[in-house]
Amino acid sequence: MAIFQNDTLYDESILKRLDLKKLESEISLPPGASALAPGPGLVVRPLSIADCTIGYIDVLSQLTDVGNVSEGMFIDTFKKMRACADTYYVTVIEDLNSNQIVGCGTLLVEQKIIHSCALRGRLEDIVVSDEYRGKQLGKLIVLLLTQLAKELNCYKVTLDCKDSNRPFYESLGYKKEESNSNFMVIRYR
Numbered sequence: 001m002a003i004f005q006n007d008t009l010y011d012e013s014i015l016k017r018l019d020l021k022k023l024e025s026e027i028s029l030p031p032g033a034s035a036l037a038p039g040p041g042l043v044v045r046p047l048s049i050a051d052c053t054i055g056y057i058d059v060l061s062q063l064t065d066v067g068n069v070s071e072g073m074f075i076d077t078f079k080k081m082r083a084c085a086d087t088y089y090v091t092v093i094e095d096l097n098s099n100q101i102v103g104c105g106t107l108l109v110e111q112k113i114i115h116s117c118a119l120r121g122r123l124e125d126i127v128v129s130d131e132y133r134g135k136q137l138g139k140l141i142v143l144l145l146t147q148l149a150k151e152l153n154c155y156k157v158t159l160d161c162k163d164s165n166r167p168f169y170e171s172l173g174y175k176k177e178e179s180n181s182n183f184m185v186i187r188y189r
Ligand SMILES: CC(=O)SCCNC(=O)CCNC(=O)[C@H](O)C(C)(C)COP(=O)(O)OP(=O)(O)OC[C@H]1O[C@@H](n2cnc3c(N)ncnc32)[C@H](O)[C@@H]1OP(=O)(O)O
Pocket: 062, 063, 123, 124, 125, 126, 127, 128, 129, 132, 133, 134, 135, 136, 137, 138, 139, 140, 159, 160, 161, 162, 164, 165, 166, 167, 168, 171
C-alpha cells in the first residue's frame, strides 16, 4: 500500500490533473483565487490523518450526528479506508489562517461487475461550515468531486439528498431520472 505524502487518504496529484480551468469558469471565486486555493488562506486537499484534531469532525457534525469519535477511532478508520485503494476520495477545505477544516466532501468509487466491471461514483457527506457558506465552496467541492469521478473513469456519479438541497444539486447538473429515483432504506439506527 502506498503511503502518501503528509499521510493523506489519497494521492493529491490527481486533483492537479483535473481540468481546473473549466471548474474555475463555472464558479465565481474572489480575485486571485483558484480551484485548489479558493480564497485567502483556503486550500482544497485530500483528508489527512491529522484532520480529526483540526475540525473535520465538527464540520461533519453540521451534517448529521457523528457520535463520539475519539482520535484513535478516527485513525483506525482512516487506515482502513486508505487500505481500500482507489475507493475513498475524502476531500477537505482547510482555512490555513485558523488551521481549521471548513468544508468537506467524499467521492466513493464502487467497483461493479456490471457494465464490463465498471466503476460507479457516489457523492457523500458534502458540508461547508456555516460561517463559510455562500462563498461558492459547496459548489466547488461538488464540481471538483464530480470531475474527479469522470477522471477516474466512473460511468456515472449519484447522490442522495434532502428535498431542500435538490435545487443546489440540480444547479450543478444532477437530475432525477425518470422512473429511477426512489431512494429506499431500512434503518437499523
Ligand atoms: C450528497 C450529500 O452530501 S447531501 C448533504 C448536503 N449537505 C448539507 O445539507 C449540510 C449543510 N449544508 C451545507 O453544508 C451547505 O449549505 C451546502 C454544502 C449545501 C452548500 O454550500 P455553500 O458553500 O453554502 O454553497 P455555495 O456558496 O457553493 O452555493 C452555490 C450556489 O448554490 C446556491 N445554494 C446553496 N445552497 C442551496 C440550497 N440548499 N438550495 C438551493 N440553492 C442553494 C447558492 O445560492 C449559490 O448560488 P449562486 O452560485 O447563484 O450564488
